[in-house]
Amino acid sequence: MKIIAAIIGMGIGQKHLEAIENYKKSRVKIICEKDKRKIKLLKKRYPSKIITDNENIIFSDKEINVVSIASFDNFHYKQILRGLKNDKHLIIEKPMCLNEKELKKIHLLLKKKKHLKIISNLVLRVNSLFKYFKKKTSKKNIYYIEADYIWGRKFKLYGWRSKIKEYSIIHGAAIHMIDLVMWILELKPINVSTFANDKLTKNTKFKKNSLVVILLEFPNNILVKISANAAADHEHLHEVKIFSKNQTLINNNFGSYISKNGQTYKIKSNYPDKKNRKRLIQNFIDYLVKKNDKLIVNHQEQFDLMSTCFAAQKSMLLSKKIKIKYL
Ligand SMILES: NC(=O)c1ccc[n+]([C@@H]2O[C@H](COP(=O)([O-])OP(=O)(O)OC[C@H]3O[C@@H](n4cnc5c(N)ncnc54)[C@H](O)[C@@H]3O)[C@@H](O)[C@H]2O)c1
Known part of the structure; x- marks a missing residue:
């Protein structure tokens, strides 16, 4: 499996991009950002990537297999649900969500989508x-x-x-x-x-x-x-x-x-x-491309x-x- 990723939110998301890009042949294809000034800069910095303010483009792209969610905390929950429903593995900034009700929904959906993995960025x-x-x-x-x-x-x-x-x-x-x-x-x-x-x-x-x-x-x-x-x-x-x-x-x-x-x-x-922080995301990629069989943070630990x-x-x-x- 080769990782074709998308990133939502380019604050700490920039660090996600640096961890993913070219690691085990992985590539970031789409960046979603809401800030117009940042979009301008991103288009200059990454001319070969799709830069958008519309997350729908990510979730409907069949080629994307990993979505990195680095948006503000209140967006994580809905983006996680959309990601899982569209069969994407997810890198999620903490906190995963903002209340117990949301946590239970994510837990339930992940139980149904056993082939998918999520990782919270607990650096x-x-x-x-x-x-x-x-x-x-x-x-x-x-x-x-x-x-x-x-x-x-x-x-x-x-x-x-x-x-x-x-x-x-x-x-x-x-x-x-x-x-x-x-x-x-x-x-x-x-x-x-x-x-x-x-x-x-x-x-x-x-x-x-x-x-x-x-x-x-x-x-x-x-x-x-x-x-x-x-x-x-x-x-x-x-x-x-x-x-x-x-x-x-x-x-x-x-x-x-x-x-x-x-x-x-x-x-x-x-x-x-700080230079080792990207190891968490790279371990996730290793896991997905079957280069190792142990995640640094497993699902149960994230829910606990x-x-x-x-x-x-x-x-x-x-x-x-x-x-x-x-x-
Ligand atoms: N793991 C860590 O150590 C760590 C460190 C910093 C931040 N975080 C988490 O990362 C997330 C982002 O924080 P930050 O510090 O990068 O904030 P930030 O304000 O520096 O950057 C967030 C960026 O995401 C964009 N954005 C927000 N919601 C979006 C959406 N729905 N669609 C597209 N773009 C969106 C904003 O325009 C902004 O450019 C938060 O959940 C925060 O808790 C984690």
Whole structure:
């Protein structure tokens, strides 16, 4: 199978294009973009590709076998349904969708379309430092993790993120840290309690909470604290501490460390390791062209992650602990 792809949305979608184009003979045939100024630039940059503002062209093109959905969050759900109904494999930006009802519909449709695969772009799984952390810890010894998403780009809140009714920094930012923790522990949380505020942004265009703290209770009495901090005056950072019986692994803005026997040692690390991010999409292509048989993120993990995010959102809205229901 040779990949003939289309991309919807050319923000992070540009990175999708770079991951796909020429990888294992793959080609991006169509780019769909709504912004007229970007369309002009794209036509110059990619004279041999079809550049359109009409997604119908993608879904009705029989040659297209992979669609990359990098549009605003509120478009993902409908584009996923259209993609699956038209027999396309999908690369989906997080979050897959914005509520449980949509998640259930996608889950159901995917059950009927067993020949199709989807991948959510959960890039921390291919980060060399976090891969090292996962390898270096015996998961049965972990008892506590702190994983903080410090956004550091507050201005981003005031664009499309301010306009979408169901936008949440849980689904937009905390999601990466929740996934990282579920991947490292290879476990699903049982309960979630969320606390949040809009203290630093309430007088701005962004009318949702811009700081969220999530407590996850995992099996084996493991506790996890996640935060999504979109208001901070701070560099963009995934700050992580993994506490286990005999050591603590740390990533912060000064570097990466291991602490044991009362001493802290620096670890050589490529964090933020942006050049490896395309490996997730390229692993998906490898899978589709049958060069490997293991996806970095499987379907069930993607649904479990979304169920956890929706339960965290519910806990925030109801101000109470929620038992997470999985599909
Ligand atoms: N995985 C990650 O690390 C990561 C990082 C950044 C963004 N994202 C996700 O990617 C998506 C896009 O975010 P972004 O930062 O690239 O935003 P952006 O504003 O930088 O770019 C989005 C682009 O998509 C276009 N667009 C939006 N909806 C469209 C539609 N229906 N049809 C055609 N074009 C459309 C916009 O005109 C814009 O050019 C969001 O869902 C976001 O959560 C993921």
